[in-house]
Amino acid sequence: MKFAEFDLTPTGRISNMVKDLDAARDYARTAGVPLPVTTAVSELHRWLAATGHGDADNAALMHYYGTPAVCS
Numbered sequence: 001m002k003f004a005e006f007d008l009t010p011t012g013r014i015s016n017m018v019k020d021l022d023a024a025r026d027y028a029r030t031a032g033v034p035l036p037v038t039t040a041v042s043e044l045h046r047w048l049a050a051t052g053h054g055d056a057d058n059a060a061l062m063h064y065y066g067t068p069a070v071c072s
Contacts, residue, residue, distance in 0.1 A: 007059070015054035018045045 021042035028035045044061070053060045 011057055011059075013054065014045050014048045014056050014058065014060060017058060018042065018049055018054075021045060 021038060025035055025038055025042060028038070044064075048054070048056070048060055048064065
């Protein structure tokens with residue numbers, strides 16, 4: 001819903017999402033369950049953190065994808 005309404009109020013840090021996504025992938029790996037979409041999302045969050053957006057909210061994804069209504 002936040003993305004649909006362009007709501008940029010902070011709800012959680014990118015760096016925390018990296019930790020949570022890694023935990024999910026690690027658990028799935030031990031169970032033999034592939035999570036290709038989780039892996040892709042994890043890598044995107046890791047890249048955002050590496051480029052200085054680790055303390056940003058997940059709304060930083062909107063900026064990454066260049067939504068005109070948000071980036072203006």
